[in-house]
Structure formats: C-alpha cells, structure tokens
C-alpha cells in the first residue's frame with residue numbers, strides 16, 4: 457500500500473472515511489521545506505553543515521472528518537512536529553530548532569463559504585484532489601520563525617557570556633520555580 461500522505465483524493469472522500477494518517481517522515485520527503493532548510497544551512501561553511509539534516513523526523517497525525525452534521529464541510533485536524541537544523545541569525549552557528557504546529561482546518565473549495573465556523577482555519581482547495589502532504593508541508597513552512605535564533609543565550613556565541621560578577625543573577629527556570637514555590641508556602645503558613 458502506498459503512503460496515504462501522498463495519495464490524492466477529494467476532500468469529501470478523505471473525510472467520509474474518517475481517515476486518520478500517522479505522519480512518520482523524513483524532512484527530505486518535503487521538497488519545499490527541505491529546500492528552505494538547505495538554503496538556510498548554505499550560510500555555513502560546508503564542513504559545519506550538520507550531516508544528517510535531511511533525516512530529521514517529521515512526526516504527527518492528521519484526522520479527517522466533517523465540521524457539520526450534513527457532511528458538507530470536510531475538515532482535518534492536523535498536528536505535526538519536527539526538529540530542523542537551522543542557522544542562528546545572531547551568531548551564525550548551526551543549532552537545532554524545534555517546530556511544533558497544529559491546526560483545525562476546514563477544507564473548502566474556492567469561493568465556498570462557511571459561516572459560523574470561526575473556530576476553524578480555512579484551507580482553500582486549489583485542485584479537486586487533495587494530497588495530505590501539502591497541508592503538512594505548508595503548516596511546517598508557516599511555523600518557521602522569521603528569524604531563527606538560539607533560544608538560550610548560554611548556547612549563543614553572540615550573546616555575552618556569563619561573567620563572574622553576573623553569575624549570581626542567573627537562575628535556571630527550575631531554580632526560579634522552586635523559589636516561587638517556597639515563597640508561596642511561606643505565604644500560606
């Protein structure tokens with residue numbers, strides 16, 4: 457059997473079967489997304505490009521169904537995650553960037569309208585047949601940050617390193633949480 461992610465069926469057909477698709481792919485299976493990651497990594501010297509970036513695992517799930525009881529509005533609930541290799545725009549070093557995204561989409565034909573379904577985002581069907589992979593790929597591309605940067609300053613070479621004087625001011629999130637809990641306990645005692 458083929459991979460349902462790359463099968464083409466009408467949205468109504470996907471939804472009529474209440475199709476559930478488990479996503480377990482490599483980033484290299486997503487041509488446009490891989491091209492973006494590759495272009496980003498091209499800023500690095502060739503020997504600094506992470507060797508396995510194409511194998512990054514894309515994982516998630518898609519669940520098709522209908523938004524209305526009359527089954528005229530196909531929908532899909534999709535969540536997907538991947539950790540891509542990216543270049544930090546501050547220090548220009550490679551780092552691992554986790555992406556996670558989810559959406560509840562109404563699958564509407566062009567010009568089709570659906571009032572009263574504000575809790576959904578609309579996915580416009582440009583063709584009569586839908587390849588689920590296209591949705592996953594666009595969601596991941598949209599999840600890419602405008603400017604990728606190390607999240608933790610300790611990992612980023614462009615951010616000032618911790619000096620001896622300022623070391624006392626640095627608290628890890630867990631330490632801060634513990635401190636907060638201790639204070640709360642004092643307050644209630």
Ligand SMILES: [Zn+2]
Nearest residue numbers: 544547606612
């Ligand atoms: Zn950095």
